[in-house]
Amino acid sequence: MTKINIAPSILSADFGKLALEVAEVERSGADWLHVDVMDGHFVPNITFGPLVLEAVAPHTKLLLDVHLMIEHPERYIAAFAKAGANLITVHAEACVHLHSVIQQIKKLGVKAGVAINPATPALAVREVIEDLDLVLVMTVNPGFGGQAFIPGTLRKISQIAEWREQLGLTGLHIEVDGGITAATAPLVVEAGADVLVAGSAVFGREDRAEAIAEIRDSLK
Numbered sequence: 001m002t003k004i005n006i007a008p009s010i011l012s013a014d015f016g017k018l019a020l021e022v023a024e025v026e027r028s029g030a031d032w033l034h035v036d037v038m039d040g041h042f043v044p045n046i047t048f049g050p051l052v053l054e055a056v057a058p059h060t061k062l063l064l065d066v067h068l069m070i071e072h073p074e075r076y077i078a079a080f081a082k083a084g085a086n087l088i089t090v091h092a093e094a095c096v097h098l099h100s101v102i103q104q105i106k107k108l109g110v111k112a113g114v115a116i117n118p119a120t121p122a123l124a125v126r127e128v129i130e131d132l133d134l135v136l137v138m139t140v141n142p143g144f145g146g147q148a149f150i151p152g153t154l155r156k157i158s159q160i161a162e163w164r165e166q167l168g169l170t171g172l173h174i175e176v177d178g179g180i181t182a183a184t185a186p187l188v189v190e191a192g193a194d195v196l197v198a199g200s201a202v203f204g205r206e207d208r209a210e211a212i213a214e215i216r217d218s219l220k
């Protein structure tokens with residue numbers, strides 16, 4: 001059976017006590033920590049940069065999963081790797097030379113992911129899929145937490161899972177991001193996802209252990 005990883009997104013955490021928030025989701029059964037970087041250009045919202053990641057990194061042993069929603073990600077990859085990123089995901093829509101950006105990430109000894117927006121076809125990752133550690137299928141339009149899951153993204157998850165199977169890419173993760181709750185988690189896992197980002201569904205709840213357990217229980 002495939003292990004399903006739950007990755008709380010710190011976008012919905014209380015930034016005033018970020019280290020405590022991160023420690024709490026780690027104690028509560030999270031597998032990865034999802035770090036949403038937004039630049040106010042690729043997406044309308046602005047979050048944080050490598051300095052905040054560097055401040056968080058010593059407070060957790062969770063895999064640091066950095067989601068770059070920024071233009072020109074190639075300019076910032078080295079800084080995020082140095083700050084402690086274990087996995088860096090760039091958007092296909094933000095990279096003119098996607099293959100080259102993936103190689104840049106891997107040369108730094110960091111795992112590489114490519115994200116696609118709801119309107120971007122799965123084909124956008126097909127030519128590079130064999131070089132990747134992860135494909136991130138956005139299940140909402142990027143920029144904000146707390147949005148509703150877009151059901152039309154399920155067929156893309158299935159398509160990517162089919163390529164994973166056909167090409168024997170057993171180590172390739174399929175991550176989903178946006179609107180993941182105990183209600184939508186079974187649908188995306190059924191389609192082939194194995195990394196579930198959950199922002200508001202975890203940090204929006206008082207009891208984070210209960211929130212993570214509810215998502216896991218929904219998969220039984």
Ligand SMILES: O=C(CO)[C@@H](O)[C@H](O)COP(=O)(O)O
Binds near residue numbers: 012200
């Ligand atoms: O990348 C993003 C948003 O652009 C996400 O990682 C959000 O943080 C997910 O939030 P929820 O939909 O789970 O509240």
Ligand SMILES: [Co+2]
Binds near residue numbers: 034035036067177197
């Ligand atoms: Co994200």
